[in-house]
Amino acid sequence: MRSLRFAQCASRSAASAPRPQLRRGIVSVKAVAKTVDKPAWLAQLKGARADVEALIRTTHANPILVRLAWHDSGSYDENVKEAWPKQGGATASIRFGPEIGHAANAGLQAALDLIEPIKQKHPLVSYSDLYQMASAVAVELAGGPHIPLRYGRLDAESPEDCTPDGRLPAAGHPFGDGSKSPADHLRKVFNRMGLNDKDIVALSGAHTLGRVRPERSGWGKEETKYTREGPNFLGGKPGGQSWTVDWLTFNNDYFTEIKAKRDEELVVLPTDAAVFEDEGFRPYAEKYAADQDAFFKEYVESHLKLSELGVKFADGTPVTLE
Numbered sequence: 001m002r003s004l005r006f007a008q009c010a011s012r013s014a015a016s017a018p019r020p021q022l023r024r025g026i027v028s029v030k031a032v033a034k035t036v037d038k039p040a041w042l043a044q045l046k047g048a049r050a051d052v053e054a055l056i057r058t059t060h061a062n063p064i065l066v067r068l069a070w071h072d073s074g075s076y077d078e079n080v081k082e083a084w085p086k087q088g089g090a091t092a093s094i095r096f097g098p099e100i101g102h103a104a105n106a107g108l109q110a111a112l113d114l115i116e117p118i119k120q121k122h123p124l125v126s127y128s129d130l131y132q133m134a135s136a137v138a139v140e141l142a143g144g145p146h147i148p149l150r151y152g153r154l155d156a157e158s159p160e161d162c163t164p165d166g167r168l169p170a171a172g173h174p175f176g177d178g179s180k181s182p183a184d185h186l187r188k189v190f191n192r193m194g195l196n197d198k199d200i201v202a203l204s205g206a207h208t209l210g211r212v213r214p215e216r217s218g219w220g221k222e223e224t225k226y227t228r229e230g231p232n233f234l235g236g237k238p239g240g241q242s243w244t245v246d247w248l249t250f251n252n253d254y255f256t257e258i259k260a261k262r263d264e265e266l267v268v269l270p271t272d273a274a275v276f277e278d279e280g281f282r283p284y285a286e287k288y289a290a291d292q293d294a295f296f297k298e299y300v301e302s303h304l305k306l307s308e309l310g311v312k313f314a315d316g317t318p319v320t321l322e
């Protein structure tokens with residue numbers, strides 16, 4: 001039986017750290033690595049997926065779970081030269097105090113709380129896999145495309161591995177990086193992650209789900225006719241301003257609504273407007289407004305890239321659940 005090794009990252013370089021030879025189930029004193037029974041891990045991974053599906057079907061927390069995974073991944077900076085996990089990315093460092101407290105992550109503690117019981121039930125599955133799994137399943141259950149995610153991510157293990165504040169994009173002026181326009185800012189932020197114009201526009205389409213809340217981000221209206229009532233979950237509540245009328249359905253309405261500019265009740269952030277205003281972005285936005293299948297296909301490609309930014313896979317992985 002093959003075993004899967006999950007290196008536990010300490011604040012020093014995991015790549016250069018010595019890897020002791022361990023018998024299955026024995027964790028070294030230095031906690032550099034432990035071995036995990038692969039069939040047991042796979043069984044828990046499948047169980048976790050079933051539990052994530054049940055969670056989403058009962059809570060309708062699709063939007064906040066998509067946002068959680070994106071804010072974990074979106075901290076990735078390919079210019080950082082320190083060893084993993086200092087570049088950030090889908091390492092679950094967002095679960096630690098300093099990072100979940102960043103202003104950009106306001107409200108996301110509720111999403112961490114939703115996932116925690118599933119982690120407790122399936123302890124062999126990493127937090128980072130669970131966050132990414134929940135996002136992919138949330139998109140799919142909302143009517144979006146199937147995202148064939150790969151699993152086996154290692155978790156950042158310490159608050160010292162949290163990324164610095166300020167890596168996620170701002171929705172409008174003032175931009176902390178001195179950008180003159182929303183499009184410049186989006187390119188600065190996403191190019192730093194190794195993502196391109198197509199990725200920026202396709203991923204922005206995830207705003208087909210969810211709402212902007214003034215008490216969290218400072219953007220949007222307190223409520224609209226589309227958000228006054230509607231499904232809630234645990235700490236969730238009605239209100240906020242959505243990008244689309246059916247904000248729990250994943251489709252290409254984000255693009256058709258921004259293009260049509262027909263409904264004052266729907267939000268368009270400065271960075272959303274840029275997908276049609278910027279010359280480099282516009283061809284993608286036009287394509288996705290006209291052709292939902294093209295949007296879904298290219299969204300999946302970009303989502304998969306996002307889900308693996310900064311990821312270190314355990315020995316013997318990645319695997320898919322296809």
Ligand code: HEM
Pocket residue numbers: 062063064066067070106107169170171172186203204206207209210211212213214216217218219271
């Ligand atoms: C392009 C740059 C982006 C900016 C400036 C941005 C900004 C924002 C802001 C301000 C909110 C409202 C937060 C609140 O008030 O609670 C939000 C929500 C959201 N964002 Fe983004 N975002 C961006 C990209 C993305 C990407 C790449 C994804 C996913 C792939 C995403 C998924 C979401 C979702 C699903 C929500 C709704 C969350 C909820 O309803 O709880 N966003 N975003």
